[in-house]
Amino acid sequence: MSASNRKPQDYGKVAVLLGGRSAEREISLLSGNAIYNALQDAGVNVVKVDPVDGLYEQLNGQQVDRAFIALHGRDGEDGVVQGFLKSIGIPYTGSGVASSAIAMNKLFSKQLWQQVGIPTAQFRTVKKNQLFTDNDARALFAELGSILFVKPIKEGSSVGMSKVATSAALLKAIQLAHQFDSCALIESYITGKEYTVSILNGEALPSISMQTPRDFYDYEAKYKSTTTEYFCPSGLNEMDEKIICGLAVKAFGALGCSGWGRVDFIRDGDEGEFLILEANTVPGMTESSLVPKAANAKGMSFQQLVLNILDTSFEHEDFSDV
Incomplete structure (x- = not known):
């Protein structure tokens, strides 16, 4: 993959x-500053x-020609800012309006991936204000597994995420998720290693595996912990690397995404299939972020x-485009 041949x-x-203004503001500031410096x-x-200081006023006042979107989460990764930039004629990085919106919605993404045969963990949803009792929680454990x-x-960034093993904990976890969204996604817990594959211009970069002593790869493990380990090469054999990279490119394309991004997976056990978790259209670009690590492994x-x-x-x- 060659470097840009354009002049400044x-x-x-x-x-x-x-x-x-999203829950990922802190990480967005770190990503944006690193991009700005580069x-x-x-x-x-x-x-x-x-944008908190007035997006249109700043873009118009400074006569901006194009935008590098480093906004994570809501209003930055969900098609909102993409649609705004499109409406005022400023080209921007990454995926278009519709694909950004679909990728940001984990439910829509998983439903679409199921339709094209990309494996994902079993899941159910609980909407805000939906009656969900202890009996419902017990039934969900019976259906999806003990964790x-x-x-x-x-x-994104594991905001509002919980790992639970009791019906009481499940009810609290759903309440927590509803603080951030009108719908909670409940997935089966998969025992296996997590992997991520970065995408740049339709090409998969080398996969990365993550290992943390924490209960799962949460916000703390991603951005604050000094004990999280990253492996690139990820340790997969040549065939498995080809499989996961192929799945990532297919999954990204199935959502209509383009430009750049990252697709996350978890492996079912040591040698089982790769189950897709989510796609990110504006991944982190901090010093500890995964896309720069994958690019570096490619010599970039x-x-x-x-x-x-x-x-x-x-x-x-x-x-x-949309």
């Missing part, structure tokens, strides 16, 4: 969109724009990666 002036004035070092005319994961359907520097991602904004210049 070819990009015009670039706004790195960072921060925002673009500045590359000689690109770049500014930081935080369950609960998560909001439209949050952080600056080269950022420029390659910025190149994806040219795909949106005709504004005919």
Whole structure:
């Protein structure tokens, strides 16, 4: 995968969109600052724009030519900012409006992946204000297994996620998920190693495996823990690497996603099938983030990666995509 062959002036004035109001604001600021520094070092005319200070006013006032979206979570990864940028004629990085919205919704994504034959863990949903009793919780354990994961359907970075083994804990976990979303997703717990595959311009980068001493790969393990270990190469044999990378590209494409992103999996046991967890259309770009680690394993520097991602904004210049 080659580095960008564009000159700094070819990009015009670039706004790195960072921060925002989502539950992932803190990580977005870290990602955005790292991207800003890389673009500045590359000689690109770049500014930081935080939507909380007035998105349209800043973009219009600074006469921005294109946007690098580093907003994680709601209003940044769900098609909202993509639709806004499209409406005012500013090309942006990554996936389009509809694909971003679908990918952000874990329920829609899983339903679509099931239709195209991509394996995923068994799941059920509980809507906010839906009557859900202790008996319902016990029935769900009987159906899905003795340990369950609960998560909001439209949050990332493991925000609002819980691992539960009792009906009382399940009821509390659903309440927690409902604090972030109108619908909670309940999945079977899979005993196996987690993997992630980064996508750049339709190509899979080397897979990464993660290992944490924590109960699961949660927000703390992802962004704050010093004991989380990452392995790239992931330790998969050549055949399994081909399988998981193929699944990632297929899953990303099935949602209509483009440009760049990341697809997460968990393996069913030591040698079972890879079950898809979710797709991320604006993954983290911090020092500890996974996409830069995968790019580095491919011989790509952080600056080269950022420029390659910025190149994806040219795909949106005709504004005919959704």
